[in-house]
Amino acid sequence: MVVQELKDFIIRYGKEQGADLIGFAPVGRWEQYNEVPPDFRPQALWPPAKTVIVLGIAMPLPIVETTPSVLHTELYKTVNAELDRMAVNLMRNLNRLGFASFFFTRDGYGSLRALREKNFAAFSHVMAAKYAGLGTIGVSHCLLTKEFGPRVRLVSVFTQADIPPDAMLERELCIKCGDCAACCPNACIAMRPDQVIGDYNKTACLEKAEELTARRCYPCGVCIKVCPVGLDRRLYKQKGMRKKYLKEKEALLRDGNHPEYRPWQHVRAYGVVKEAVKKNM
Numbered sequence: 001m002v003v004q005e006l007k008d009f010i011i012r013y014g015k016e017q018g019a020d021l022i023g024f025a026p027v028g029r030w031e032q033y034n035e036v037p038p039d040f041r042p043q044a045l046w047p048p049a050k051t052v053i054v055l056g057i058a059m060p061l062p063i064v065e066t067t068p069s070v071l072h073t074e075l076y077k078t079v080n081a082e083l084d085r086m087a088v089n090l091m092r093n094l095n096r097l098g099f100a101s102f103f104f105t106r107d108g109y110g111s112l113r114a115l116r117e118k119n120f121a122a123f124s125h126v127m128a129a130k131y132a133g134l135g136t137i138g139v140s141h142c143l144l145t146k147e148f149g150p151r152v153r154l155v156s157v158f159t160q161a162d163i164p165p166d167a168m169l170e171r172e173l174c175i176k177c178g179d180c181a182a183c184c185p186n187a188c189i190a191m192r193p194d195q196v197i198g199d200y201n202k203t204a205c206l207e208k209a210e211e212l213t214a215r216r217c218y219p220c221g222v223c224i225k226v227c228p229v230g231l232d233r234r235l236y237k238q239k240g241m242r243k244k245y246l247k248e249k250e251a252l253l254r255d256g257n258h259p260e261y262r263p264w265q266h267v268r269a270y271g272v273v274k275e276a277v278k279k280n281m
């Protein structure tokens with residue numbers, strides 16, 4: 001099988017398996033851009049790697065908007081399981097075709113306790129997706145894609161096959177609106193005048209994750225919910241939501257049953273104990 005045929009096969013296979021996004025990054029891009037510490041690069045993790053294939057599944061906006069909720073938690077778990085299933089099966093298929101492959105699960109954080117000790121994953125799918133041309137990194141440190149903004153989860157398969165790469169995006173997708181920073185419940189994100197990517201307080205974000213995990217309605221994802229980038233907003237007719245997002249916290253503090261937010265509050269009220277519902281605002 002020639003490499004272009006292999007690429008077409010992987011794209012077809014990925015789509016059939018349910019991937020919403022698929023991109024191909026040559027491992028040389030980690031060296032070329034020199035943004036990722038050497039031990040976290042594909043060649044260091046698995047030296048035969050020539051290409052990293054990144055698969056993405058979208059997180060539907062109307063469910064992300066209910067965060068923090070058990071519905072959002074269940075979606076998150078389902079999407080993660082789907083990503084791992086797709087990636088392990090792609091790896092096995094590539095191995096059967098004679099192209100040795102290796103995969104990284106979509107998270108790899110292990111547990112929040114492990115994250116407390118070492119606030120990193122062994123491999124960044126966000127950087128892999130950027131090098132595979134799927135998007136750019138925004139103020140919030142999330143990958144922003146044209147199709148779904150940051151509402152996409154990712155997994156990566158390394159392969160020995162030298163597959164024709166996808167071009168990286170030339171234009172930043174982040175418009176530096178600052179909504180992710182303004183809406184973050186723990187003030188973890190700060191805009192920077194000198195660059196797109198903001199300052200990010202990982203510990204404060206982890207504390208939010210710990211609080212939500214204790215209440216069984218994780219992850220937070222407010223920065224993902226409010227980002228205006230993404231064609232998914234057109235699909236769901238959810239453009240022009242800025243004011244609603246920015247006013248949510250204040251409106252719900254005044255009236256927990258505020259009519260504008262009632263459907264989200266309804267979803268949030270089930271599957272969590274009462275005390276947790278109050279904190280959901």
Ligand code: SF4
Binds near residue numbers: 205206221
């Ligand atoms: S996940 Fe939540 S706490 Fe963490 S940066 Fe985003 S909005 Fe802030």
Ligand code: SF4
Binds near residue numbers: 140181228229
């Ligand atoms: S919310 Fe605005 S500033 Fe934050 S990542 Fe999205 S576009 Fe960029």
